[in-house]
Amino acid sequence: MKLLTRSEEMLLLAVWRLQEDAYGVTIRDQMNNVSGKTSSFGALFVSLDRLVRKGHLESYMSDSLPIRGGKRRRMFRLTTKGRMALCEIRQVERALWHGISENALAAIS
Amino acid sequence: MNDHIRPNRFLRWLFEKLLPFDPLGVSSADIEEVYASIADESSKRRADLWYIGQIFSSIPAALNNSQYWGLFMFKHYAIAAIRNFKRHRLTTALNITGLSAAVGATIVMFLFIDLQLNMDSFHENLDDIYLVEHEARVGDAVDAWGNSPMPLGPEMAESIPGVAATVRLARGSASMQYGDMIAGESLRFADDEFFNVFTFPLVSGNATEFENGRGIILSERTTAKYFGEDDPVGQEVFLTLSNGKTIGTVVSGVAERVPMASSFGFHVLAPYSYLTELDVDLSDWGAYTSATYALLRPGAEASEVEEGMSSFLPLVAAANQDREVTKLMLESLTDLPTSALQLKQSPSAGVFPVAYLMFGFIALLVLLVACLSYVNIAIAKAMQRSKEIGLRKVVGSYRIQLIGQFLGENIILSLGALVIGVFLAEFLFIPWINSTQDGLGFELNYLENRLLWMFLLGVLGVTGVGAGLYPALFVSRFQPSKVLRGTLQVTGKKRLTRLMLGAQLVFSFLLLTFGVVLLENAKHQRNLDWGYDSDNRIVVPFQEADQMRSFRSELDMDANVIRTAGSTEHIGRGAQPLLVKYEGQELSVDQMGVGFNYLETMGVRLREGRFFDENRAADAQGALVVNSKFALSLGLPEVESAVGQFVEVDGRQMEIIGVAEDLYSSAFVFGIEPTVFTITPEESHRFLVIQVSGLEANQFGEVVLSKWRKSVPNTPFTGFYQHTILDDYFAGLDGSAKIFLFISGIALIIAVMGLFGLVLITVTKRGREIGIRKSLGASDWNIIRVMQSDTLKVAVISLLIGAPISYLAISVVMNGLNQATSDSGEAFVMRLVFLLSPIVIILAATILTSVAGSYRGARMKPVDILRQNAN
Numbered sequence: 003m004k005l006l007t008r009s010e011e012m013l014l015l016a017v018w019r020l021q022e023d024a025y026g027v028t029i030r031d032q033m034n035n036v037s038g039k040t041s042s043f044g045a046l047f048v049s050l051d052r053l054v055r056k057g058h059l060e061s062y063m064s065d066s067l068p069i070r071g072g073k074r075r076r077m078f079r080l081t082t083k084g085r086m087a088l089c090e091i092r093q094v095e096r097a098l099w100h101g102i103s104e105n106a107l108a109a110i111s
Numbered sequence: 112m113n114d115h116i117r118p119n120r121f122l123r124w125l126f127e128k129l130l131p132f133d134p135l136g137v138s139s140a141d142i143e144e145v146y147a148s149i150a151d152e153s154s155k156r157r158a159d160l161w162y163i164g165q166i167f168s169s170i171p172a173a174l175n176n177s178q179y180w181g182l183f184m185f186k187h188y189a190i191a192a193i194r195n196f197k198r199h200r201l202t203t204a205l206n207i208t209g210l211s212a213a214v215g216a217t218i219v220m221f222l223f224i225d226l227q228l229n230m231d232s233f234h235e236n237l238d239d240i241y242l243v244e245h246e247a248r249v250g251d252a253v254d255a256w257g258n259s260p261m262p263l264g265p266e267m268a269e270s271i272p273g274v275a276a277t278v279r280l281a282r283g284s285a286s287m288q289y290g291d292m293i294a295g296e297s298l299r300f301a302d303d304e305f306f307n308v309f310t311f312p313l314v315s316g317n318a319t320e321f322e323n324g325r326g327i328i329l330s331e332r333t334t335a336k337y338f339g340e341d342d343p344v345g346q347e348v349f350l351t352l353s354n355g356k357t358i359g360t361v362v363s364g365v366a367e368r369v370p371m372a373s374s375f376g377f378h379v380l381a382p383y384s385y386l387t388e389l390d391v392d393l394s395d396w397g398a399y400t401s402a403t404y405a406l407l408r409p410g411a412e413a414s415e416v417e418e419g420m421s422s423f424l425p426l427v428a429a430a431n432q433d434r435e436v437t438k439l440m441l442e443s444l445t446d447l448p449t450s451a452l453q454l455k456q457s458p459s460a461g462v463f464p465v466a467y468l469m470f471g472f473i474a475l476l477v478l479l480v481a482c483l484s485y486v487n488i489a490i491a492k493a494m495q496r497s498k499e500i501g502l503r504k505v506v507g508s509y510r511i512q513l514i515g516q517f518l519g520e521n522i523i524l525s526l527g528a529l530v531i532g533v534f535l536a537e538f539l540f541i542p543w544i545n546s547t548q549d550g551l552g553f554e555l556n557y558l559e560n561r562l563l564w565m566f567l568l569g570v571l572g573v574t575g576v577g578a579g580l581y582p583a584l585f586v587s588r589f590q591p592s593k594v595l596r597g598t599l600q601v602t603g604k605k606r607l608t609r610l611m612l613g614a615q616l617v618f619s620f621l622l623l624t625f626g627v628v629l630l631e632n633a634k635h636q637r638n639l640d641w642g643y644d645s646d647n648r649i650v651v652p653f654q655e656a657d658q659m660r661s662f663r664s665e666l667d668m669d670a671n672v673i674r675t676a677g678s679t680e681h682i683g684r685g686a687q688p689l690l691v692k693y694e695g696q697e698l699s700v701d702q703m704g705v706g707f708n709y710l711e712t713m714g715v716r717l718r719e720g721r722f723f724d725e726n727r728a729a730d731a732q733g734a735l736v737v738n739s740k741f742a743l744s745l746g747l748p749e750v751e752s753a754v755g756q757f758v759e760v761d762g763r764q765m766e767i768i769g770v771a772e773d774l775y776s777s778a779f780v781f782g783i784e785p786t787v788f789t790i791t792p793e794e795s796h797r798f799l800v801i802q803v804s805g806l807e808a809n810q811f812g813e814v815v816l817s818k819w820r821k822s823v824p825n826t827p828f829t830g831f832y833q834h835t836i837l838d839d840y841f842a843g844l845d846g847s848a849k850i851f852l853f854i855s856g857i858a859l860i861i862a863v864m865g866l867f868g869l870v871l872i873t874v875t876k877r878g879r880e881i882g883i884r885k886s887l888g889a890s891d892w893n894i895i896r897v898m899q900s901d902t903l904k905v906a907v908i909s910l911l912i913g914a915p916i917s918y919l920a921i922s923v924v925m926n927g928l929n930q931a932t933s934d935s936g937e938a939f940v941m942r943l944v945f946l947l948s949p950i951v952i953i954l955a956a957t958i959l960t961s962v963a964g965s966y967r968g969a970r971m972k973p974v975d976i977l978r979q980n981a982n
Contacts, residue, residue, distance in 0.1 A: 026141030044169020076137040
């Protein structure tokens with residue numbers, strides 16, 4: 003299986019962290035908080051859409067909410083495949099960073 | 112939180128377009144949630160700005176995404192197309208073959224037309240080169256002439272400021288000698304500015320010696336003949352001109368092969384000043400050179416130069432008393448191909464506009480027929496995919512997507528056909544045509560010919576879009592519910608497909624008839640009696656009577672030589688025009704000057720009277736032998752009674768002593784002219800005919816050659832067998848017949864494939880009927896008969912339409928080709944016979960294809976058909 007890209011990883015982690023509260027707005031806020039950069043909604047929905055098609059995420063509809071004029075939210079959650087992919091990328095990253103401390107990197111630069 | 116604040120409707124619509132597929136609007140609702148919160152916290156304006164910012168920053172992702180899906184769908188469509196091609200291997204193959212054959216044929220036609228219309232266009236100075244012409248009145252006729260007075264060119268270059276340079280061209284012949292090698296060569300004399308005006312690159316050497324009037328330029332072919340692999344530049348060669356003078360000259364340079372698109376070429380290019388050796392007075396305004404080209408200075412107007420030229424008119428008029436020269440003018444080299452036909456003595460061959468329009472028309476029609484047949488098959492195939500289309504529509508395919516899919520498939524298919532067509536043209540058609548017509552050197556210059564590329568793209572557009580559009584529009588209109596329920600009725604299109612098929616059949620019928628007629632005509636002419644004996648005759652052309660005498664005495668000693676005879680004109684090599692007066696009427700006839708014994712030696716058959724007799728002194732002066740046609744034209748009751756009549760020739764009374772059977776003195780197209788034979792003195796003889804026996808004729812050729820070497824050394828041998836004299840003519844006839852058969856073959860193949868498509872439609876459409884018939888006990892053959900009756904009707908009707916048209920066409924062609932066979936009921940029967948074979952071919956092809964097409968339908972198990980149709 004292909005490794006996740008960095009943005010995919012970030013998205014999946016954001017969904018994981020948000021648990022039952024993961025939908026477009028919260029996911030975007032989470033992403034912005036973590037990375038410190040703002041991303042557009044267009045890019046966010048495209049990426050979420052692809053992750054759903056790849057089987058890492060699944061979506062379901064929330065109950066209808068009065069604050070949205072009765073419209074429902076499209077909620078996301080991780081699938082087993084998505085969790086496995088996250089575990090895998092975690093292992094790769096650990097191996098990648100093995101024996102390198104952040105201090106050492108900073109000292110060189 | 113105020114949830115009633117929403118962004119502007121237009122902005123919302125815009126953003127929706129940029130988001131991934133979101134029919135429920137949940138993604139937009141997410142964004143609006145944020146929008147509302149911003150509006151709540153600060154202001155609506157701020158929220159709007161944020162929203163617009165989001166729209167803009169979403170564009171890259173949206174573009175990216177659309178490409179992603181584009182690729183995704185492309186892959187999907189490609190798989191669908193490939194599966195579909197695989198499932199209908201036969202029809203796909205047929206489609207590609209038909210189209211590529213048509214494309215190949217069109218390319219050949221294009222090259223042919225392009226070549227003719229762009230004659231001479233390779234010269235760098237093309238736009239500034241003009242041919243000098245003059246207008247002259249002879250009798251009542253005023254014509255433009257392509258030749259020009261000899262001194263005109265240099266005078267123009269000297270006195271008219273707009274003229275940069277002029278080049279005169281003239282023809283001649285010489286025998287050329289280098290070491291032991293001697294051969295006859297045709298010369299082209301040209302002024303020293305030749306290479307500055309025209310673009311003929313040199314392979315080796317340079318033009319300096321030529322421009323100094325001391326050297327010649329050779330073609331690569333001539334170089335190879337004399338020098339082989341050696342370097343010819345600077346070598347001394349000798350030219351013996353037709354008046355016997357010998358000039359020593361050096362090879363100045365070797366020219367590259369002259370492009371096929373050149374209206375004149377050369378093997379030996381000699382300085383114009385060599386003409387003085389031929390006792391030509393270069394300053395005589397009454398003498399003409401075959402062409403004068405003028406190179407104008409950039410910016411100079413042709414009309415101004417023409418004005419300047421008019422000052423020479425008095426000089427020309429004074430030197431030409433017999434013909435009134437009324438005007439001197441210029442004609443651009445770019446206009447020459449289309450106007451050369453009206454030009455007398457044109458240096459360029461010129462284009463028959465009608466002929467080339469016809470060629471182009473035929474090519475386009477073949478392409479059109481191919482497209483029609485393609486449409487037929489494509490519809491048939493689309494019908495079989497109606498369920499796929501229905502399903503696509505049900506899952507949400509837009510009509511435009513379906514059109515795109517089918518059009519795309521057809522464009523891919525025709526792109527494939529285009530590639531194959533180019534291959535066909537390059538590796539099959541062009542080599543084949545080049546091999547049939549000697550001297551034709553068609554080439555596909557892919558890189559240089561921009562027009563060809565545009566043309567090929569045009570062809571692609573016509574075939575892909577033209578042939579694909581109709582089926583695409585047609586199938587995308589299917590209603591899914593009807594298709595899937597199996598109640599789709601395709602009506603109204605039948606008439607159109609039949610019409611298209613009929614048109615194809617009529618057209619290929621016409622072409623096929625033409626091909627057959629031309630082929631039969633070629634065969635017929637080969638078998639025609641030439642009117643004399645052409646076997647075992649060797650003919651040797653001469654320059655000087657002395658040579659002939661010694662050679663002849665050498666020959667007379669050989670036991671295999673039956674007879675030899677000299678002549679001034681030779682049968683098969685043209686005659687002289689002559690005006691004859693008989694009882695007040697003037698007859699223009701052909702005259703052939705011959706020696707005693709010539710008619711006997713050539714095996715001319717005597718009808719009445721006698722041939723010339725060497726022992727009768729009067730025969731040399733006042734006697735004529737005429738052919739039957741001449742005797743007929745005297746208007747006497749019987750041809751035989753012409754003997755003993757007197758006719759007036761050049762003010763002298765001459766007696767007709769014999770009437771010979773008609774004979775063809777030139778190619779059959781020209782028919783038989785009234786001809787008189789007269790005795791000419793030996794000094795004027797230019798041909799020697801040798802009748803041999805005993806040995807095989809070709810063996811004897813060697814003997815003649817060795818005797819020639821012995822008695823006339825240092826002169827090239829140009830003898831030939833009389834029976835080969837019309838070979839070029841026959842080769843030309845065969846060539847045109849072949850091209851026509853080739854085109855008609857392609858048209859027929861394409862039409863047959865259209866037929867196949869029609870049968871497939873019928874079988875698909877009437878599937879349930881076939882199933883029911885079969886389950887009620889119909890046999891396979893029964894089904895086939897029912898299925899093909901439809902197409903057979905179309906074929907018969909188109910034959911009925913095509914036959915009279917073709918008959919008319921045959922009559923016209925046959926009348927044009929040869930007068931000898933164009934009369935009476937015999938010709939009528941012959942024409943019908945010509946019609947017969949195309950009819951048989953087309954009927955057979957029709958029946959065979961429709962049987963083959965319906966065979967599959969007929970072989971299907973009724974259960975399968977009915978089950979398929981039931982759901």
